[in-house]
Amino acid sequence: MVGIVIVSHSQTLAEGVRELAEMMAREVKIACAGGLEEGLSGVSYERIINAVEEVCGRDGAVIFGDMGSAMLTSELVLEEMKDDKLHLVNAPLVEGVVRAAALASGGADVETIVQRVEAEWKRQEGDCYSIS
Numbered sequence: 001m002v003g004i005v006i007v008s009h010s011q012t013l014a015e016g017v018r019e020l021a022e023m024m025a026r027e028v029k030i031a032c033a034g035g036l037e038e039g040l041s042g043v044s045y046e047r048i049i050n051a052v053e054e055v056c057g058r059d060g061a062v063i064f065g066d067m068g069s070a071m072l073t074s075e076l077v078l079e080e081m082k083d084d085k086l087h088l089v090n091a092p093l094v095e096g097v098v099r100a101a102a103l104a105s106g107g108a109d110v111e112t113i114v115q116r117v118e119a120e121w122k123r124q125e126g127d128c129y130s131i132s
Contacts, residue, residue: 001105002113003029003055007048007074007098008066011035013093022095025105029055043073052077052086060085060098062109062117066093087114091121105118 004021008014013035019047022054031051048063055061060083065071074088087110089096103113122131 001028001057002059002100003031003038003057003061004100004104004112005030005048005051005055005061005063005074006034006036006093007051007063007070008028008065008093009041009043009070010030010066011039013066017094018099021101024098025101026088028101029057029103030101031055041110045076046057047072048074048077049080052081056083056086058085060087062086062110062113063088064091064093064096064100075092085110089113089117091117097119 006014008092011032011034012036016031018030031054032052033044033047052061063074065074067121072086078086078088099117099120100113103116
């Protein structure tokens, strides 16, 4: 089964997203890479590597980030690990993780999860409310 990694500047946020996703798909392995040591806000390369190693089995894993440096640091991890079954997904953190968990629990492979989650996000982009 495909695993999921949640990369956030906040450990609390990452754990909250995992909690929500686990309500939909308890059996899916979901790891959090949130915050820095001593509860500080930020992104840790080492925590992302550890989270990937925790959930990435033979079926692979998908990574979701909350913003900017979470995505950039995750890209560095992808370059380092060079695993065809490990993908960074371009989608909103909460909606993307929940949808990926549901797809993984249904047996979808990593490529299908990435394709479906990103396609759904692109379809919905025009429907988002803008804040002025």
